[in-house]
Amino acid sequence: MSHSGTTLILIMAIAVLAPLLAHGAGRWLPVPLVIFEILLGILIGPDVLDWARPGALIDGLSELGLAMLIFLAGYEIEFGKVRGDTLRRSVRAWLIALALGLATGVLLGGGYTKGVFIGVALTSTALGTVLPVLRDSGDLHGRFGSVVMAFGAVGEFGPIIAMALLLSGRGAAESTALLAVFAALTAGAVFWALRPRPPWFSRIIAKTLHTSGQFAVRFVFLLLALMLGASQALGLDILLGAFAAGLVTRLVLAGAAPESGPQILEKIEGVGFGFLVPVFFVVTGIEFDLASLLDGGRSLLLLPVFLLLFLAVRGGPIWFLAPRDLDRRDRGGLVLYGSTALPLVVAITTIGVDDKAMTAGEAAALVGAGMVSVLVFPLVALKSRSGTKSLPAERISGSESW
Numbered sequence: 001m002s003h004s005g006t007t008l009i010l011i012m013a014i015a016v017l018a019p020l021l022a023h024g025a026g027r028w029l030p031v032p033l034v035i036f037e038i039l040l041g042i043l044i045g046p047d048v049l050d051w052a053r054p055g056a057l058i059d060g061l062s063e064l065g066l067a068m069l070i071f072l073a074g075y076e077i078e079f080g081k082v083r084g085d086t087l088r089r090s091v092r093a094w095l096i097a098l099a100l101g102l103a104t105g106v107l108l109g110g111g112y113t114k115g116v117f118i119g120v121a122l123t124s125t126a127l128g129t130v131l132p133v134l135r136d137s138g139d140l141h142g143r144f145g146s147v148v149m150a151f152g153a154v155g156e157f158g159p160i161i162a163m164a165l166l167l168s169g170r171g172a173a174e175s176t177a178l179l180a181v182f183a184a185l186t187a188g189a190v191f192w193a194l195r196p197r198p199p200w201f202s203r204i205i206a207k208t209l210h211t212s213g214q215f216a217v218r219f220v221f222l223l224l225a226l227m228l229g230a231s232q233a234l235g236l237d238i239l240l241g242a243f244a245a246g247l248v249t250r251l252v253l254a255g256a257a258p259e260s261g262p263q264i265l266e267k268i269e270g271v272g273f274g275f276l277v278p279v280f281f282v283v284t285g286i287e288f289d290l291a292s293l294l295d296g297g298r299s300l301l302l303l304p305v306f307l308l309l310f311l312a313v314r315g316g317p318i319w320f321l322a323p324r325d326l327d328r329r330d331r332g333g334l335v336l337y338g339s340t341a342l343p344l345v346v347a348i349t350t351i352g353v354d355d356k357a358m359t360a361g362e363a364a365a366l367v368g369a370g371m372v373s374v375l376v377f378p379l380v381a382l383k384s385r386s387g388t389k390s391l392p393a394e395r396i397s398g399s400e401s402w
Contacts, residue, residue, distance in 0.1 A: 007052040007286075008061075013041040015278035030136075030382060034342070035375045041285020052286050058279070065280030067242040069343055070156065070270040071224055073128040074246020075265070077153050078146065086323055090151040092314045093317040093338075094158045097123045100313045104301075108305075114362075117352040120162045121366055122306070122313040125155025125342040126374060130337050144330050144385075147323055149262055151338045151383045155314065159344050167351060168235065178234045185230055186244045193251035205257045210266070216257065216264045217271075223249050239347065251376045284346050284367070291367055292360040299361030306369035315339040329385050336381035342370035 019035040025031045044051040054062070101122040106115030134140040139148075165175045224245040252383030253261045275357055281328040293299050315335040322331045349366050352358035 004055040004057040011282045037281035038285040041282040044285040047290035065276035068276045069128040070242040071246040074243040089321045090154040093321040096317040096362035121348045124159040124341045125152045127152035127156040197256035289364040293364035302365035310339045333381040336377040341375045345370040
């Protein structure tokens with residue numbers, strides 16, 4: 001058997017084992033599933049047991065897993081709950097975080113280029129990782145969940161835009177023009193998605209939903225492929241296309257198949273969370289440069305520094321700009337969820353190491369801090385908000401400008 005085949009078997013074995021471990025640990029502590037996937041990936045990786053090594057096949061599946069994670073995060077955005085004052089506050093909080101992150105990154109990295117990579121990474125939010133925690137706790141569709149969704153969406157989408165503008169290696173004018181073209185394509189897709197679908201479209205969705213045809217599922221993946229292809233053709237990061245595809249897909253299904261939408265989402269999540277997303281997180285562990293982190297004293301010291309910077313750079317502006325109707329416990333929970341970062345940190349540091357703008361140790365410290373944030377911040381948020389009942393969004397719709 002090829003090395004890629006063996007690695008894939010080990011990855012899928014971890015994908016099966018991780019939920020069992022998370023379920024067992026949940027009796028004492030609700031540890032996020034991704035922590036077990038990453039830690040077990042480190043265990044079988046080159047720096048520990050050396051049983052698994054990434055290759056072209058595994059790397060391709062991992063990239064698809066990250067794209068699917070961002071796609072599902074985009075799909076979860078409910079436009080009716082993230083507009084108005086909440087959205088304006090979340091955008092302002094992220095812009096302030098970007099300014100703080102770039103200044104901190106330049107000072108910490110000792111140069112502009114490295115500082116940009118560090119600064120953008122510090123502004124990200126792992127919305128795709130946070131949403132399952134909110135769903136399991138029953139907070140996703142309440143007022144608190146809608147606010148986390150708004151701040152998290154900007155924390156997911158903003159860094160992707162910043163990557164396109166600041167980390168692409170192109171001039172600012174060219175990058176802006178390409179982003180404008182992609183924005184126009186996305187706007188056209190949204191306009192098309194909002195148009196009424198012909199009656200046969202809904203009928204074929206319902207008729208094939210439980211057959212081998214699976215028209216709706218295939219159509220969703222076609223939309224995803226089109227948006228990924230458009231972003232790649234323009235030289236932009238495919239994560240931009242994945243996020244936009246999630247937004248467009250939700251609009252299409254909400255208009256064409258509102259009754260079948262939840263079932264279609266279950267099928268898409270089955271492919272994502274059942275296969276591709278676990279591959280991404282396990283491969284993150286396999287590729288994690290544990291040796292560089294442990295060999296260099298500075299790299300190991302940087303890990304807690306970056307963890308605190310996630311809270312200060314990303315969480316600080318969130319605390320001050322959180323909606324006024326949130327109490328202190330909800331505000332603290334919002335800061336912790338908003339400061340949770342990992343997937344985009346992995347993507348940004350990978351580019352930084354490939355471009356020789358960051359050392360392997362610095363990248364490992366940033367990714368390691370992201371791992372700790374995924375483990376610690378949601379747990380503390382859940383604990384701090386225990387006993388808090390989140391109001392439905394419609395109950396407080398009159399408390400601010402929507």
